Amino acid sequence: MNFKTMTLVAACVVIPTLGQAQTTPTADKPAVVMPDQANPSAPVKGENSFTxxxxxxxxxxxxxxxxxxLTLDDEGVWHAAGEKDGAPVMIKMDYQGNITSG
Incomplete structure (x- = not known):
């Protein structure tokens, strides 16, 4: 094989792999949820950085x-008592900011 053929073969092998290296994987869980998003598995356990x-x-x-x-449990979930529409409820907020009540 001559030099040009070897270079062409090497380029055909290397160039497609460069595109694969540029792919960014998506995150499974966001660090903080936005107010318009809901997480059906909330509250999610994790290290909570909210004060x-x-x-x-x-x-x-x-x-x-x-x-x-307000109290922070050992699973990283904030618990509180409060009211929603005048009715007493227990509130939970996880490390992502997901808020649930019941």
Whole structure:
């Protein structure tokens, strides 16, 4: 084989693999959920970086009132008591910012 043929063969092998190296994998779980998104498996366990004030503010922004008694459990979920539409509820917020009540 001559030099030109070897170079052509090498280029045919290397060039397609360069495109594969540029592909970015998608994340399975976002770090923080946006207010218009819902996670059906919430609350999600994980290391929570929200402060107590941040958790309370997000709960209030979600429409809860009289939010009190916030505690962070060992699974990274904030728990609080509050009201929604005048009815008492228990509120949970995970490390992604997913808020659930019941």
């Amino acid at each position: 107590q004030e941040q958790a309370k503010s997000r709960m209030e922004e979600a429409g809860f009132t009289n939010v009190m008694g």
